[in-house]
Amino acid sequence: MNGFAFYASAYLACAVLAVFVSRRLGLGSVVGYIAAGALIGPVLHMADADAGYLEPLSELGIVMMLFLIGLEIDPKKVWKLRGMLVGLGGFQVVLTIAAVTIVAVLLNVPWRQAVLFGCIGALSSTAIVLQTLEERGVLESDGGQASFAVLLFQDIAVIPMLACLPLIAVNHGAAVEGHGANLLSSLPGWLATIATLGAVGAVVGGGHYLSRPVMRAIARDGLRDIFTAFALLVVIAIALLMSAVGLSPALGAFLGGVVLANSEFKHELQSDVEPFKGLLLGLFFVTIGAKIDPMVLQSNWAIVIGATIALVAVKVAVLLPLGRLFGLREDASWMLALALAQAGEFGFVLLSLGQQMSLLDPVGASTGVLVITLGMIITPGLFVLLDRVLAGLELTKPIAKNVGEPDSGAVIVAGLGRFGQIVNRMLLANGYTPVILDYRADVVDDLRKFGVRSFFGDAGRTDLLQSAGIAKADLLVVAIDDPDRTVEIVQRARAANPRITIVARAYDRLHHYRLASAGADHIVRELFGSSVEAAGLALQTLGMHPYEVEKRKSAFVQQDLAGLARMASLVDDAKHIADNDRFVAGFNDIGRVIQEAMLGRRAGYDEIVRRGWNPPKLDDSHAPNHESREPGASR
Incomplete structure (x- = not known):
């Protein structure tokens, strides 16, 4: 068996296994996809054989990701974070590019590669950082909001990076031609410029005046499948148009997303494009991992580790004082610096583009992929280090100082x-x-x-x-x-x-x-009280008298809370709730009376209701009885 089906099956099978293991280890999906590609390359030797099948398809994942980023730009939130976004984010990107470029040049790296490495180093992993901050419950804190603002600016900064990278390429003409500029190559310069601006205008105007009426008509007729197809058509058509005039497809997709960000179809577009984006973007990361040469890791492991440590050190050295400069407290500054100390997913995009433009040889590209991947892998460790730093600050700094x-x-x-x-x-x-x-x-x-x-x-x-x-x-x-x-x-x-x-x-x-x-x-x-209130409104809507509704709500609350207290002794922290037979049996037993009512046999339930509407006592309804407050007392 060969061809597209074989390569796609092999890639997807390895990706499912590797991503599952990676997520279980807390390393995120991107590391899993890279590992799957690294497994495919040396084992199945498909790194070059499948390029004609999967790479063009996988690059659509980048286009769709930029489209969704554009859709997610909330003008109100951007305006609220404008100081952090433009100031802190802008300084971070510029200073990190400068710092990494200078360090690379001092290490005798050619200046073109040094600038490319600077752009890669200035970016961080949006997916890993935001997910970790949200899981820790600190996304809304000062440090979390500053991190979000910087990540948003980095995502936006990718657009000019993609647009300017061909300007420093060795084979600049070939790079531009590869983007489709040959369609305009026969035109005079001024006419080619007008055509390029016209393409950008077509994206903006078409997104605002053409796509909305079409989507409105599709939605009115209830054609859900056609809406999904049209959403994909919008993204692919924008990418094709941008490529035809020699611009980055990602730039066009981002502009299209921004234009449609305030559309009434924003959430529908997101839900339709997201599954395709996730699959194709994962495929892109797999193809990146497949290009890793194991011999490069074996012979350059010291360089990979050293470059990763150096990148973390440079980014912390840039972000920590910037955080203080923009009014963040010391703990928030440390959160910002350590959370964003790794390189990000867009670094793989820049590496791939740099290799296509002959800015990097295969060894350099593989080394760059390993550095980015290692940075993502150590991110959980950086958050552990953050906890240690914050604990140290808590012990050494009096609270009145902050x-x-x-x-x-x-x-x-x-x-x-x-x-x-x-x-x-x-x-x-x-x-x-x-x-x-x-x-x-x-x-x-x-x-x-x-x-x-x-x-x-x-x-x-x-x-x-x-x-x-x-x-x-x-x-x-x-x-x-x-x-x-x-x-x-x-x-x-x-x-x-x-x-x-x-x-x-x-x-x-x-x-x-x-x-x-x-x-x-x-x-x-x-949510318990509000859910009971909603159920009461539902019963009133169905014709039940308000007084009767209140009686039944009271009976339901009393039974649920009494059962909650009685089942406390059945909880076993060592078992999952569904695997705890005693807890499941107790829960079903407590719900028996209400279940009888739901099935129409309401004698027991009505008997409880006839006792009257007596509001539950606070001591009986919301907590177990505390017989003693002494240490070791049973609760």
């Missing part, structure tokens, strides 16, 4: 997002003035303008809790949306003040049990 010293208060609220804001407003409306702790400096600044006592800081820090008056406080409300961090805050608050009452926000039923074990008195599942 934030105001909060007054002791009877009530402390940790986190002022959507959940905490409602709690705070209710407390203020009833005459209580809580001390607010939040790790987002912009939120704290805005709240102070409204006269709300708010202070910057991580409520998981024992010193901040002490400064906020945890030892004398009567109540702590933990309203953050990070389940693990919530448990840590409850544990530390309970240790600091065994008598304080703690109200905590729970993510789900299992998180409820963890918080109960940590020492929370009252636990509120974040």
Whole structure:
């Protein structure tokens, strides 16, 4: 068997296995795709044989990625982050390019290659960094927002990099011809310029005035499959047009995405193009990995490791002072510097283009791929290093140096997002003035303008809790949306003040049990109340009397919360919830009465309802009974 089907099957099989293992190890999908390609190259010797089949197809993944990046540009968010975006992001890209280029030239690297390496080094892995920041719950922090702004600028900066790279190519004429400029080669210069500008105008005007009516007509007729086909046609047609006039297809796709970013079909386009982008982009990374020569790694391993360490050092040296210059605190600056210290996915694109333009030989390209890949692999280690650095800063720096010293208060609220804001407003409306702790400096600044006592800081820090008056406080409300961090805050608050009452926000039923074990008195599942309210509205819409609805809501809440407390002893942290037979059996038993009602046999359910609408008691409804607050007491 040979041909397209054989090569595609081999690539996809290796990719599925390698990406699965890579994700399990926490290294991300890109590293898995590169590993799959590296496996295919030396084992199946397909690195060159399949180029005519898969490489042109895989390059569409880059075009689609730029199209989606353009779609995701939110003008309001860009305007809000304009200072960080243009200032911090711009300085980071320019200074990193300059620093890497200078270091490379001093090491006797030809200046053209040095500039290429500088452009590659200035970029970071958007996918890995944003995913890690989101998993850690710090994407909305100062350091997280600064990282997002710099990553966004880097993604945008790829466009001029792709456009300018042919200008430094050795075979500049051949590179331009490869992009399709031969269609304009017979025209005078001024006419070719007009045609090029006309192509850009066609992308902008067509995206705004032509594609929208077509998509509106397709959507009106409910032709979902045709909408998907049209979305792909838009991306491919833009790429073809840009190639025809000698411009980068990625540039055209990015412009098309920006034009359609405010369209009412933005989300539909994203959902339709995303699966194709993921598959083709993964295929692109596989083809990159397939070009790695094992002999290059064997003979140049010291260079690969040294270059990776040097790149991390240069980027940290650039980003750390820039963060301080743009008003970030020391902890946020370290987060910015270490999070963005690796090279990114677009580096592979620049390496591929550089090899096509003879800026790099195969050995140089393979070495560059290995350096970028190694940087992605060590990114989890850089975040571990970040934790060590932040822990050191916490021990050595007094909190009053970074934030105001909060007054002791009877009530402390940790986190002022959507959940905490409602709690705070209710407390203020009833005459209580809580001390607010939040790790987002912009939120704290805005709240102070409204006269709300708010202070910057991580409520998981024992010193901040002490400064906020945890030892004398009567109540702590933990309203953050990070389940693990919530448990840590409850544990530390309970240790600091065994008598304080703690109200905590729970993510789900299992998180409820963890918080109960940590020492929370009252636990509120974040979506439970609103879901019950929505169900009540549904029953009213179906014709049930409002009073009857309230009675049934009350009965449902009482039964669910009583069952929640009774099942606490069945939780086994060593087993997955679905594999815990006792927990599954208990859950089904508790739901029996409601299940009977759903099946139409409502005798037991109606008997509960007839008892009347008695609001559940707080002590019985939101927490297990705490018989003792002494250490070691059962919860």
